[in-house]
Amino acid sequence: MHGLPEITVRSLGNILVDPQRLPIFSHERLNRARSPELYRGPLVVVHQSLPAATRRIRVAISDDDAVFNESLYGYSPGGHPDAGLLVRYLALVFGSKMVVWLALVTSGKFGLERDVVEMLALNRIPLPDFDRLTESQRDEIERLVDGLDSGDASWSDVDEWVMDLYGLGARDRQVVFDTLEFGLPFAQNKGSAQEVPGSDERERFCEVLRKELSPWCERFDSALAVEQIRSPKMAPWQSIEVRNAIREPGRTVLPSDWEGLLEAADETAASEILLDDGPNRLLVGRLAQRRHWSATQARLLAQRIIWSHVDLLKGGADA
Numbered sequence: 354m355h356g357l358p359e360i361t362v363r364s365l366g367n368i369l370v371d372p373q374r375l376p377i378f379s380h381e382r383l384n385r386a387r388s389p390e391l392y393r394g395p396l397v398v399v400h401q402s403l404p405a406a407t408r409r410i411r412v413a414i415s416d417d418d419a420v421f422n423e424s425l426y427g428y429s430p431g432g433h434p435d436a437g438l439l440v441r442y443l444a445l446v447f448g449s450k451m452v453v454w455l456a457l458v459t460s461g462k463f464g465l466e467r468d469v470v471e472m473l474a475l476n477r478i479p480l481p482d483f484d485r486l487t488e489s490q491r492d493e494i495e496r497l498v499d500g501l502d503s504g505d506a507s508w509s510d511v512d513e514w515v516m517d518l519y520g521l522g523a524r525d526r527q528v529v530f531d532t533l534e535f536g537l538p539f540a541q542n543k544g545s546a547q548e549v550p551g552s553d554e555r556e557r558f559c560e561v562l563r564k565e566l567s568p569w570c571e572r573f574d575s576a577l578a579v580e581q582i583r584s585p586k587m588a589p590w591q592s593i594e595v596r597n598a599i600r601e602p603g604r605t606v607l608p609s610d611w612e613g614l615l616e617a618a619d620e621t622a623a624s625e626i627l628l629d630d631g632p633n634r635l636l637v638g639r640l641a642q643r644r645h646w647s648a649t650q651a652r653l654l655a656q657r658i659i660w661s662h663v664d665l666l667k668g669g670a671d672a
Contacts, residue, residue, distance in 0.1 A: 360421040370415045396429040397440040401469045405539045412448040449515040454529045535644040546644040565655035575668040591641045597633035
Protein backbone atom coordinates (compact mmCIF):
# COMPACT_ATOMS: atom_id res chain seq x y z
CA MET A 354 0.00 0.00 0.00
CA HIS A 355 2.96 2.33 0.45
CA GLY A 356 3.31 4.72 -2.45
CA LEU A 357 -0.36 4.54 -3.51
CA PRO A 358 -2.40 7.76 -3.71
CA GLU A 359 -4.83 8.14 -0.81
CA ILE A 360 -8.43 9.26 -1.41
CA THR A 361 -9.66 11.39 1.49
CA VAL A 362 -12.97 13.11 2.18
CA ARG A 363 -11.40 16.42 1.18
CA SER A 364 -10.55 15.02 -2.26
CA LEU A 365 -14.17 14.23 -3.15
CA GLY A 366 -14.81 17.56 -4.84
CA ASN A 367 -14.75 16.16 -8.40
CA ILE A 368 -16.28 12.92 -9.56
CA LEU A 369 -13.04 11.91 -11.32
CA VAL A 370 -10.07 11.68 -8.99
CA ASP A 371 -6.74 13.04 -10.23
CA PRO A 372 -4.08 10.83 -8.60
CA GLN A 373 -1.46 13.55 -9.10
CA ARG A 374 -3.32 15.74 -6.62
CA LEU A 375 -3.71 13.11 -3.90
CA PRO A 376 -1.41 12.61 -0.92
CA ILE A 377 0.72 9.47 -0.94
CA PHE A 378 -0.01 6.79 1.64
CA SER A 379 3.00 6.35 3.93
CA HIS A 380 1.72 5.25 7.36
CA GLU A 381 3.95 2.68 9.05
CA ARG A 382 1.15 1.00 11.02
CA LEU A 383 -2.56 0.30 10.51
CA ASN A 384 -5.13 -0.66 13.11
CA ARG A 385 -6.74 -3.14 10.75
CA ALA A 386 -5.30 -3.85 7.33
CA ARG A 387 -7.71 -4.83 4.54
CA SER A 388 -7.16 -6.97 1.49
CA PRO A 389 -5.12 -5.20 -1.22
CA GLU A 390 -7.80 -6.28 -3.72
CA LEU A 391 -10.11 -3.61 -2.28
CA TYR A 392 -7.82 -0.87 -3.54
CA ARG A 393 -7.39 -2.10 -7.10
CA GLY A 394 -8.55 0.32 -9.76
CA PRO A 395 -10.81 1.14 -11.33
CA LEU A 396 -12.97 1.72 -8.28
CA VAL A 397 -15.71 3.97 -6.99
CA VAL A 398 -15.44 5.44 -3.49
CA VAL A 399 -18.55 6.46 -1.54
CA HIS A 400 -18.65 8.79 1.47
CA GLN A 401 -20.89 7.42 4.22
CA SER A 402 -22.15 10.85 5.39
CA LEU A 403 -24.45 13.11 3.36
CA PRO A 404 -23.52 16.81 3.42
CA ALA A 405 -26.49 18.93 4.50
CA ALA A 406 -25.76 21.37 1.67
CA THR A 407 -26.22 18.87 -1.18
CA ARG A 408 -28.24 16.14 0.57
CA ARG A 409 -26.82 13.51 -1.73
CA ILE A 410 -24.10 10.88 -1.32
CA ARG A 411 -20.65 12.04 -2.39
CA VAL A 412 -18.84 9.72 -4.79
CA ALA A 413 -15.51 9.64 -6.60
CA ILE A 414 -14.06 7.48 -9.36
CA SER A 415 -10.45 6.37 -9.48
CA ASP A 416 -9.23 4.65 -12.63
CA ASP A 417 -6.00 3.71 -10.83
CA ASP A 418 -5.22 1.86 -7.62
CA ALA A 419 -5.84 4.01 -4.54
CA VAL A 420 -6.30 3.58 -0.79
CA PHE A 421 -9.05 5.15 1.35
CA ASN A 422 -9.90 5.34 5.04
CA GLU A 423 -12.70 3.97 7.22
CA SER A 424 -15.18 6.79 6.57
CA LEU A 425 -15.36 5.78 2.91
CA TYR A 426 -16.80 2.72 1.18
CA GLY A 427 -15.10 1.27 -1.88
CA TYR A 428 -16.42 -0.81 -4.77
CA SER A 429 -13.91 -2.46 -7.09
CA PRO A 430 -15.37 -4.55 -9.96
CA GLY A 431 -12.20 -6.60 -10.29
CA GLY A 432 -12.10 -8.68 -13.43
CA HIS A 433 -15.25 -7.36 -15.09
CA PRO A 434 -14.54 -6.91 -18.82
CA ASP A 435 -15.90 -3.36 -18.78
CA ALA A 436 -14.79 -2.35 -15.29
CA GLY A 437 -14.08 1.29 -16.18
CA LEU A 438 -17.63 1.90 -17.36
CA LEU A 439 -19.11 -0.15 -14.52
CA VAL A 440 -17.57 2.07 -11.82
CA ARG A 441 -18.92 5.12 -13.66
CA TYR A 442 -22.35 3.54 -13.69
CA LEU A 443 -22.18 2.82 -9.96
CA ALA A 444 -20.99 6.35 -9.21
CA LEU A 445 -23.95 7.89 -11.05
CA VAL A 446 -26.48 5.65 -9.32
CA PHE A 447 -24.97 6.05 -5.83
CA GLY A 448 -24.74 9.82 -6.28
CA SER A 449 -28.37 10.19 -7.35
CA LYS A 450 -31.35 11.29 -5.26
CA MET A 451 -32.94 7.95 -6.11
CA VAL A 452 -30.46 6.06 -3.95
CA VAL A 453 -30.81 8.55 -1.09
CA TRP A 454 -34.56 7.88 -1.17
CA LEU A 455 -34.06 4.10 -1.30
CA ALA A 456 -31.69 4.29 1.67
CA LEU A 457 -34.10 6.50 3.59
CA VAL A 458 -37.09 4.16 3.19
CA THR A 459 -35.21 0.86 3.64
CA SER A 460 -32.45 1.57 6.17
CA GLY A 461 -33.08 0.82 9.83
CA LYS A 462 -30.72 3.61 10.92
CA PHE A 463 -30.40 6.34 8.28
CA GLY A 464 -32.96 9.02 8.98
CA LEU A 465 -33.85 7.55 12.38
CA GLU A 466 -30.83 7.51 14.63
CA ARG A 467 -28.02 8.76 12.41
CA ASP A 468 -27.31 10.74 9.24
CA VAL A 469 -24.87 8.27 7.66
CA VAL A 470 -25.78 5.61 5.12
CA GLU A 471 -24.59 2.14 6.09
CA MET A 472 -22.83 0.05 3.46
CA LEU A 473 -25.38 -2.71 4.11
CA ALA A 474 -28.15 -0.36 2.95
CA LEU A 475 -26.24 0.42 -0.25
CA ASN A 476 -25.55 -3.24 -0.90
CA ARG A 477 -29.28 -4.03 -0.64
CA ILE A 478 -30.27 -1.48 -3.28
CA PRO A 479 -31.70 -3.20 -6.39
CA LEU A 480 -29.56 -2.13 -9.32
CA PRO A 481 -30.69 -2.36 -12.95
CA ASP A 482 -28.48 -4.98 -14.61
CA PHE A 483 -25.43 -3.19 -16.00
CA ASP A 484 -24.78 -5.93 -18.56
CA ARG A 485 -28.23 -5.35 -20.09
CA LEU A 486 -27.80 -1.64 -20.69
CA THR A 487 -28.19 -0.51 -24.30
CA GLU A 488 -25.43 1.17 -26.26
CA SER A 489 -27.18 4.53 -25.94
CA GLN A 490 -27.41 4.10 -22.15
CA ARG A 491 -23.71 3.25 -21.99
CA ASP A 492 -22.87 6.32 -24.05
CA GLU A 493 -25.01 8.40 -21.69
CA ILE A 494 -22.99 7.13 -18.71
CA GLU A 495 -19.77 8.42 -20.31
CA ARG A 496 -21.41 11.70 -21.28
CA LEU A 497 -22.79 12.35 -17.80
CA VAL A 498 -19.54 11.54 -15.98
CA ASP A 499 -17.49 13.68 -18.37
CA GLY A 500 -20.10 16.43 -18.06
CA LEU A 501 -20.00 16.36 -14.26
CA ASP A 502 -16.22 16.57 -14.36
CA SER A 503 -16.20 19.49 -16.81
CA GLY A 504 -19.25 21.30 -15.46
CA ASP A 505 -21.33 20.73 -18.61
CA ALA A 506 -23.78 18.44 -16.77
CA SER A 507 -25.40 18.63 -13.33
CA TRP A 508 -26.46 16.09 -10.72
CA SER A 509 -30.05 17.00 -11.57
CA ASP A 510 -29.37 15.57 -15.04
CA VAL A 511 -28.09 12.43 -13.33
CA ASP A 512 -31.25 12.21 -11.20
CA GLU A 513 -33.44 12.28 -14.31
CA TRP A 514 -31.32 9.64 -16.08
CA VAL A 515 -31.30 7.30 -13.08
CA MET A 516 -35.05 7.64 -12.56
CA ASP A 517 -35.57 6.88 -16.25
CA LEU A 518 -33.37 3.83 -15.75
CA TYR A 519 -35.59 2.63 -12.90
CA GLY A 520 -38.71 3.32 -14.94
CA LEU A 521 -40.16 5.98 -12.64
CA GLY A 522 -43.00 8.10 -13.97
CA ALA A 523 -43.93 11.64 -12.97
CA ARG A 524 -45.98 10.52 -9.95
CA ASP A 525 -43.20 8.25 -8.67
CA ARG A 526 -40.67 11.05 -8.97
CA GLN A 527 -42.97 13.36 -7.02
CA VAL A 528 -43.06 10.79 -4.21
CA VAL A 529 -39.26 10.63 -4.17
CA PHE A 530 -38.78 14.40 -4.04
CA ASP A 531 -41.55 14.98 -1.48
CA THR A 532 -40.12 12.27 0.77
CA LEU A 533 -36.61 13.72 0.58
CA GLU A 534 -37.79 17.30 1.10
CA PHE A 535 -39.54 16.49 4.37
CA GLY A 536 -37.96 13.23 5.53
CA LEU A 537 -34.19 13.72 5.47
CA PRO A 538 -32.56 13.94 8.93
CA PHE A 539 -31.18 17.47 8.55
CA ALA A 540 -32.23 20.56 10.49
CA GLN A 541 -33.29 22.40 7.34
CA ASN A 542 -35.52 19.53 6.20
CA LYS A 543 -37.04 19.07 9.66
CA GLY A 544 -37.73 22.79 9.91
CA SER A 545 -39.27 22.91 6.45
CA ALA A 546 -41.49 19.92 7.24
CA GLN A 547 -42.99 21.71 10.25
CA GLU A 548 -43.53 25.13 8.66
CA VAL A 549 -47.08 26.37 8.19
CA PRO A 550 -48.12 25.86 4.56
CA GLY A 551 -48.91 29.01 2.65
CA SER A 552 -52.15 29.67 0.82
CA ASP A 553 -50.54 28.87 -2.55
CA GLU A 554 -49.31 25.54 -1.22
CA ARG A 555 -52.73 24.64 0.12
CA GLU A 556 -54.33 25.65 -3.18
CA ARG A 557 -51.92 23.35 -5.04
CA PHE A 558 -52.97 20.58 -2.64
CA CYS A 559 -56.61 21.26 -3.55
CA GLU A 560 -55.80 21.23 -7.26
CA VAL A 561 -54.07 17.85 -7.05
CA LEU A 562 -56.92 16.41 -4.98
CA ARG A 563 -59.49 17.77 -7.44
CA LYS A 564 -57.58 16.29 -10.38
CA GLU A 565 -57.32 12.88 -8.71
CA LEU A 566 -61.07 12.74 -7.95
CA SER A 567 -62.24 14.11 -11.32
CA PRO A 568 -62.17 10.79 -13.25
CA TRP A 569 -64.46 9.22 -10.64
CA CYS A 570 -66.87 12.14 -10.80
CA GLU A 571 -66.97 11.90 -14.60
CA ARG A 572 -67.73 8.21 -14.31
CA PHE A 573 -70.73 8.95 -12.06
CA ASP A 574 -71.75 12.09 -13.99
CA SER A 575 -71.18 14.30 -10.95
CA ALA A 576 -68.90 17.23 -10.10
CA LEU A 577 -66.90 18.13 -7.00
CA ALA A 578 -65.60 21.41 -5.66
CA VAL A 579 -62.42 21.31 -3.55
CA GLU A 580 -61.77 24.57 -1.73
CA GLN A 581 -59.83 25.94 1.19
CA ILE A 582 -61.67 26.87 4.37
CA ARG A 583 -60.54 30.10 6.00
CA SER A 584 -58.72 29.44 9.27
CA PRO A 585 -57.02 31.69 11.83
CA LYS A 586 -53.49 32.55 10.73
CA MET A 587 -51.78 30.77 13.63
CA ALA A 588 -54.22 27.85 13.87
CA PRO A 589 -52.50 24.46 14.38
CA TRP A 590 -54.88 22.96 11.79
CA GLN A 591 -55.79 23.96 8.24
CA SER A 592 -58.87 22.67 6.47
CA ILE A 593 -60.55 22.18 3.11
CA GLU A 594 -63.99 21.14 1.97
CA VAL A 595 -64.88 18.59 -0.70
CA ARG A 596 -68.49 19.05 -1.79
CA ASN A 597 -70.89 18.21 -4.56
CA ALA A 598 -70.64 21.27 -6.77
CA ILE A 599 -74.20 20.78 -8.07
CA ARG A 600 -76.14 19.93 -4.91
CA GLU A 601 -74.19 21.72 -2.17
CA PRO A 602 -73.51 25.48 -2.26
CA GLY A 603 -70.43 26.83 -0.57
CA ARG A 604 -70.93 28.15 2.95
CA THR A 605 -68.88 29.32 5.92
CA VAL A 606 -67.81 26.78 8.52
CA LEU A 607 -68.30 28.15 12.02
CA PRO A 608 -65.42 27.73 14.51
CA SER A 609 -67.80 25.97 16.88
CA ASP A 610 -68.30 23.23 14.26
CA TRP A 611 -64.63 22.29 14.55
CA GLU A 612 -63.82 22.75 18.21
CA GLY A 613 -64.99 19.39 19.54
CA LEU A 614 -63.57 17.41 16.65
CA LEU A 615 -60.19 19.16 16.79
CA GLU A 616 -60.00 18.56 20.52
CA ALA A 617 -60.59 14.85 19.96
CA ALA A 618 -57.98 14.82 17.18
CA ASP A 619 -55.43 16.49 19.43
CA GLU A 620 -56.07 13.95 22.19
CA THR A 621 -55.51 11.04 19.80
CA ALA A 622 -52.49 12.70 18.11
CA ALA A 623 -54.18 12.49 14.72
CA SER A 624 -52.67 14.35 11.77
CA GLU A 625 -55.85 14.25 9.67
CA ILE A 626 -59.57 14.32 10.39
CA LEU A 627 -62.48 13.75 8.00
CA LEU A 628 -66.01 14.83 8.87
CA ASP A 629 -69.15 14.02 6.88
CA ASP A 630 -71.13 17.26 6.90
CA GLY A 631 -74.27 15.88 5.32
CA PRO A 632 -74.48 13.57 2.28
CA ASN A 633 -72.95 16.06 -0.16
CA ARG A 634 -70.07 17.56 1.81
CA LEU A 635 -66.86 16.35 3.41
CA LEU A 636 -64.71 18.49 5.70
CA VAL A 637 -61.01 17.66 5.90
CA GLY A 638 -58.68 18.97 8.57
CA ARG A 639 -54.92 18.45 8.47
CA LEU A 640 -52.12 19.62 10.73
CA ALA A 641 -50.75 22.97 9.59
CA GLN A 642 -47.34 21.58 8.65
CA ARG A 643 -45.98 21.53 5.10
CA ARG A 644 -45.22 17.80 5.20
CA HIS A 645 -48.98 17.15 5.34
CA TRP A 646 -49.77 19.38 2.34
CA SER A 647 -47.57 17.98 -0.40
CA ALA A 648 -48.81 16.67 -3.76
CA THR A 649 -48.09 13.12 -2.60
CA GLN A 650 -50.25 13.63 0.49
CA ALA A 651 -53.07 14.97 -1.70
CA ARG A 652 -53.00 11.78 -3.78
CA LEU A 653 -53.10 9.63 -0.64
CA LEU A 654 -56.11 11.59 0.62
CA ALA A 655 -57.81 11.05 -2.74
CA GLN A 656 -57.38 7.30 -2.29
CA ARG A 657 -58.99 7.40 1.14
CA ILE A 658 -61.94 9.42 -0.19
CA ILE A 659 -62.40 6.99 -3.08
CA TRP A 660 -62.34 3.99 -0.74
CA SER A 661 -64.50 5.39 2.06
CA HIS A 662 -66.69 8.16 0.62
CA VAL A 663 -67.85 6.83 -2.73
CA ASP A 664 -71.38 8.19 -2.16
CA LEU A 665 -69.96 11.70 -2.25
CA LEU A 666 -68.34 10.93 -5.62
CA LYS A 667 -71.59 9.49 -6.93
CA GLY A 668 -73.50 12.63 -6.06
CA GLY A 669 -74.74 12.15 -2.53
CA ALA A 670 -77.83 10.53 -1.12
CA ASP A 671 -79.76 10.47 -4.40
CA ALA A 672 -77.05 8.55 -6.28
